[in-house]
Amino acid sequence: MPEAATNSAALIQPWPVARTVGMDRLGALSDGDGIYVHDAHGRRLIDGPAGMWCVNVGHRSEPLARTMHDQAMSLSYNSPWYTSSSPSTELAEALATRAPGDLNHVFFTTGGSSAVETALRLMQFANNIRGRQDKKLLVAREGAYHGSTYLSASLNGRPRDHDWMDGADHLLRRLSCPNPFRRPKGLSLEAFEDFLVDEFRDLIEREGAENIGAFVAEPIQASGGVIVPPENYLGRMAQLCRDNDILFIADEVVTAFGRLGSVFASKDVFGVQPDMITFAKGVTSGYFPLGGVMVSAKLFEELRRSNHPDAMFAHGLTYSSHPVGCAVALTNLQLLESGILDHVNAISDYFQNSLKTLEELPLVGEVRGKGLMACVECVADHESNNPLTLDVAVGKRIDDHCQELGLLVRPLINMCVMSPPLIITREQIDTMVDILRQGISRTADDLVREGLWKG
Structure with missing residues (x-):
């Protein structure tokens, strides 16, 4: 070449x-x-x-390559605005049966950034419908990485990511990185975990639970340096979210689809039940751009009970639910589980x-x-x-x-x-x-x- x-x-x-x-x-x-x-x-x-x-x-991988070829020769694209495809509906059903708890709805995106962006916009939409226009603050951690689109990048907490880039800073509140290696000298792991949880509790009291829409967290902070948090940290943070009606969004763009030995890691590995899970990367093993958000049935039930039946979630992507990507993901899932x-x-x-x-x-x-x-x-x-x-x-x-x-x-x-x-x-x-x-x-x-x- x-x-x-x-x-x-x-x-x-x-x-x-x-x-x-x-x-x-x-x-x-x-x-x-x-x-x-x-x-x-x-x-x-x-x-x-x-x-x-x-x-x-x-x-x-020959199975993935064959799937791409066969699906492209069958149906190469369909508009998700007014049609659907067999691969997208089959993949949605497959993921709904594997996601934890009641996370049995999925919105497909083109990657991790758009998956996180979708989750955040869905939170905003849901709170608007429920008359909670002020419940929009986002809580993220130092060292986090969540994407490159405007809202997802605003969550990032890595050094230098914000030096020259604008973001939705007015919506962000940050917590400490849950890095045991960098914990204050002389502090035990148990005391460090208590400090992290207390920090979130203090933030909720200071800002008001009525103003906080979501806590967004990678189960393991990947690009932040593979930060594995203290043992009970995620479960305790999720409990604070439940107690204060704050959505817990698990960013599993890296940890899902086998990296930790499970299709989804939040519940299987860490014992945590999120309200949403974002995913991408390993869903197609990188062979096709695809991501998505698993959403709880409870959230959709609340939307259907609202007083605004005609309220529109004005969000979509040209390549959402792409038939080739969804077909590849189905084959990829078979390979992982085989x-x-x-x-x-x-x-x-x-x-x-x-x-x-x-x-x-x-x-x-x-x-x-x-x-x-x-x-x-x-x-x-x-x-x-x-x-x-x-x-x-x-x-x-x-x-x-x-x-x-x-x-x-x-x-x-x-x-x-x-x-x-x-x-x-x-x-x-x-x-x-x-x-x-x-x-x-x-x-x-x-x-x-x-x-x-x-x-």
Whole structure:
């Protein structure tokens, strides 16, 4: 393939910076197979982040490719405004039977951002119909990532996401990140959990429950560094929502469809019953853009009982309920439930324990995760747990070394995120961890040699 076609300046990449916008040149990938991809130089690399948390069944899946072809040759598109399709109705029924509790309605979107945006707009619509026009405040956490559309991006709590971008700040209230590794020194896990719950309770008392529409939370904060909260935290936060008539929206864009060994993780993994679940990514294993929102029957029953029967939820997407995407999702669900979910549950401990051995390295502060998602966080000072501020691109340095050795890493400043395709084997995990160990060690040697770190 000509270089111009694989690495064109005409292509604007996500998250560009002003000094290089329109000039970015990212490494091109040529093809993939299973857990591997090949770059433009012909190197075979383990796809450590599974694309963007999403290639769950692996690359070059013939069943998914055949489904796309067959559905496109049957019905390539239908307008969701005045028609429906068999794949969309079949997928809706399939998800309704697998979602927890009474989450038996689904609105399909084109991805995670539009799924979260839909959930937030539905909350606003519902409160307007019920005469609660002031009940619109959104509660999110530091370190969260929920999308790139206006409302969904407003929820984001990662450093630098809001430095130069506008958002609906008047609607946002933020809580602390539930990161046990960064909890105040000397505070036990139990006391930290109490602090987080009390913080939410204080916020409700201060703002008034009548003004808070929803609490939005990833069960595990993914792009924030794979933050696994204290054990009872999510359940206690959900109870505060129930007690105060606040919708609990679980953002499962990453954790659904097998990443934690279940189709949906909120109830199966964390014992929490949300009012809505947003999903995307793994629903099609990244083969087609699709997302959605699972919505409780209770919410719709309340809307039907309202005094505004003609009130319209004026929200929709041209590609909502896309027949090709829904057909792919159905096949993907069959693949997951034909052994891949069992495999994830069988191999997750090995994955986590193998990566945990990297804590032996002086540059590594903590390895954390759950299921087949994990984060290796590097620190400069283990006593203070300070991030490695001497070289904020340490994750990128590690990724560069690992690519030379045969592994793609998802670098996040001083963190390396790993979320490989769910079909990864024990032997492939061993290879992945070995390469990551070498990459971190080489980076540490670089920092020492350059006088940036004493080791």
